[in-house]
Amino acid sequence: MSTTAPHRTSSLQFELTPSAHPRSEAEREAILAAPGFGKYFTDHMARARWTAESGWGEARVEAYGPLQLDPSAAVLHYAQEIFEGLKAYRHEDGSIWAFRPEANAARFTRSARRLALPELPEDAFLASIEALVAADAAWVPTGGEASLYLRPFMFASEGFLGVRPAARVDYLVIASPAGAYFPGGVQPxxxxxxxxxxxxxxxxxxxxxxxxxxxxxxxxxxxxxxxxxxxxxxxxxxxxxxxxxxxxxxxxxxxxxxxxxxxxxxxxxxxxxxxxxxxxxxxxxxxxxxxxxxxxxxxxxxxxxxxxxxxxxxxxxxxxxxxxxxxxxxxxxxxxxxxxxxxxxxxxxxxxxxxxxxxxxxxxxxxxxx
The missing domain is CATH 3.20.10.10 (D-amino Acid Aminotransferase, subunit A, domain 2)
Known part of the structure; x- marks a missing residue:
């Protein structure tokens, strides 16, 4: 079953197809007790695709899982790729917030321009984060300096060995619970x-x-x-x-x-x-x-x-x-x-x-x- 519940108007609507095999509450709680950094990932990921013919589309939130790439995908040969990093924080009242995501969206645009990638509209960048966090809100830790690390990224997925900007590009957001960077106290x-x-x-x-x-x-x-x-x-x-x-x-x-x-x-x-x-x-x-x-x-x-x-x-x-x-x-x-x-x-x-x-x-x- 698919549902669409965007939080704000966006040029892309990220439709949710819930994972058929989410981690159990016990598994999730065990991970959140000692998440480390970048070791575990939430049940879902957001994604969209750009093509030179149609622009941005195919926006959705779906089960986290492996990607299928053609061996000639341009990113594997010419490194046409960018990414961002930001966090979602759970406040004392249970609400979840991001810190200056608009600034990350703006930098994502600048990076795309430099790497000859298509520019993702800022509202779509923000909508993708909101949709993923809404789907995986239970993964946002509480207490201390724990947070949910968000990794938006974009890469050239077109299968073609010519040296030119790719005509097909994939955008994804994945999320990983993160513990305190200095669990034993801040050290130089x-x-x-x-x-x-x-x-x-x-x-x-x-x-x-x-x-x-x-x-x-x-x-x-x-x-x-x-x-x-x-x-x-x-x-x-x-x-x-x-x-x-x-x-x-x-x-x-x-x-x-x-x-x-x-x-x-x-x-x-x-x-x-x-x-x-x-x-x-x-x-x-x-x-x-x-x-x-x-x-x-x-x-x-x-x-x-x-x-x-x-x-x-x-x-x-x-x-x-x-x-x-x-x-x-x-x-x-x-x-x-x-x-x-x-x-x-x-x-x-x-x-x-x-x-x-x-x-x-x-x-x-x-x-x-x-």
Whole structure:
């Protein structure tokens, strides 16, 4: 049986066909008790298809399951693909909300444009998330920093080996319950400075959220792990001296005078939704905010002189992560083994907003359930 129950008017109506084999309540509760990250998935997924002849259509929510692809599907050969990441949060009254999904929809559009993919209307992006969360509301965890991670993505599904934008594209949204990123308490991470690899170059895809950027970071991430570090920091591709971002997070430097500095967006850095939100919250807390180039030399000398007192990174999964140590070859720079005051104050402010513990004065939260 199929039912259609869109929450808002959309250019695409996502019709629900309930899964014939959903997990039992006992199975679901066991998963939600210890979900980890990206290990388990809900009973359903949202999807739609675009063709050059007909545009967007075939919108539906159906049982989560494997995809069938032609071996010549363009995404497998030319990596024409983009994705997003955001979360659904259950508030104390049981309602479910998303944090700034409109910003994710806008970035999804920018990424599609850069990868020569069709642009999904913002209302359809939002409707797909609402429809999936409505179908799998029982999968949204409660308590602590648990949430339901949402992964919208789009890829070239046309079977054709010619090098051109695909004439058929599939869009999907899958969901995965996520536990607290730091279940044992927030702990600073260690960073390896990559001198041999770059994440993105001017004119490239650095500002788009596409899988190729992450694939390009994996060799450097493996190098970081070999040196006992948790994450890798990339420098600019032209001069090799300007700090850009981690493999999947934006960086911030807290100065002694209370100024929070983050590398300016140059077209090679991903414009993070969390990044922008933190800058707004920092201003509201009376902190100075600067978006400008930051060199490795400034980082190392600033920590040595005491001018830089905290370093942290941000992203959807971890929210805000303190950085305790930078390893650059044989040189080590440390900002301590405990999270800084400003880092934790901003982290708490963001989480309180996302979980509905403080008033949303920005209109950032979007209710997903009635």
């Amino acid at each position: 991470v260690s960073i390896w400075l990559s001198r041999d690899y770059t994440r993105a170059a001017p004119g490239g895809t650095g500002s788009a959220k596409c899988g190729g950027n992450y694939a390009a970071s994996l060799a450097a991430q493996r190098e970081a792990a070999e040196h006992g570090c948790d994450q890798v920091c990339f420098l600019d591709a032209v001069e090799g001296r300007w700090v850009e971002e981690l493999g999947g997070m934006n960086l911030y430097f807290v100065h002694r005078d209370g100024t929070v500095v983050t590398p300016a967006l140059t077209g090679t850095i991903l414009e993070g939704v969390t990044r922008d939100s933190i800058l707004t919250l920092a201003r509201e807390q009376g902190l100075g905010v600067q978006e400008r180039p930051v060199s490795v030399q400034e980082w190392t000398e600033g920590v040595a002189s005491g001018d830089i007192v905290e370093v942290f990174a941000c992203g959807t999964a971890a929210v805000i992560t303190p950085v305790g140590r930078l390893l650059d070859g044989d040189t080590e720079v440390s900002t301590g083994d405990r999270p800084g005051e400003v880092t934790m104050r901003l982290r708490d402010a963001l989480l309180d907003l996302q979980y509905g513990r403080t008033e949303d004065t920005h209109g950032w939260m979007r209710r997903l359930t009635p």
